[in-house]
Amino acid sequence: MLKFFKILKAVILLKCPACFEGHLFKNPHLFNLKEIADMPAHCPCCGQDFVVETEFYYGAMFVSYALTALLMFLVMGLDILFSGYLYFKELLLYICLLLLGWTYWFRVSRAVWLAFYIYWLQPYRDKN
Numbered sequence: 121m122l123k124f125f126k127i128l129k130a131v132i133l134l135k136c137p138a139c140f141e142g143h144l145f146k147n148p149h150l151f152n153l154k155e156i157a158d159m160p161a162h163c164p165c166c167g168q169d170f171v172v173e174t175e176f177y178y179g180a181m182f183v184s185y186a187l188t189a190l191l192m193f194l195v196m197g198l199d200i201l202f203s204g205y206l207y208f209k210e211l212l213l214y215i216c217l218l219l220l221g222w223t224y225w226f227r228v229s230r231a232v233w234l235a236f237y238i239y240w241l242q243p244y245r246d247k248n
């Protein structure tokens with residue numbers, strides 16, 4: 121269980137899910153849109169391969185969809201739970217906030233997808 125939280129922390133901080141130290145992206149700034157998807161080929165700390173295969177990160181789209189849906193259901197559900205009603209202006213506010221953070225969700229989705237690969241699918245990985 122402790123390892124799960126270490127992986128979760130690495131994903132949230134956009135660090136390497138294998139060693140929890142190396143940065144996943146070349147440019148840490150979230151609003152530099154030209155380099156939003158640029159990742160080093162390998163982790164600078166542990167050598168974990170970040171480019172597993174061609175078009176590997178297409179699967180991160182599904183993670184992005186699930187994370188976005190979960191976040192919106194959670195936020196809107198709490199709003200409805202506490203206020204009893206979801207106003208249209210609130211819905212627009214939540215959508216705007218989600219759109220403002222899309223670069224972070226984009227990167228988190230890639231980090232989750234890579235962590236999923238490393239811990240469940242990668243061959244020859246030490247499972248400790």
Ligand SMILES: [Zn+2]
Binds near residue numbers: 138163167
């Ligand atoms: Zn690493």
